[in-house]
Amino acid sequence: MKIDVELVRDLHSSRASQHVVRAAVSLAEGFELDTVGEGVEDAQCAKLLREYGVDHLQGYYFGKPGPIGEFIGPPVPVGDSDE
DSSP states (O other): EEOOOOHHTTTTTOOHHHHHHHHHHHHHHTTTOEEOOOOSSSSSHHHHHTTTTTEEEOTTTTOOOOTTTHHHOOOOOOOOOOO
């Protein structure tokens, strides 16, 4: 379950966002879903989300978006294998 950037953006200063994020994590745990915090831009926010039990974090704090080939390598043509 994704936790929207609007909640994450002001997490360190908004008690309302903190309560909603904690409630979302609790709800996700009840349904055995992973949680993803969107829009993480600093270490303080990442730390809070981890403390609240968010499973995965994404945002500019970790890196800017880029072509998928930079992350996983070039595509392998279908039918090419070592078998």
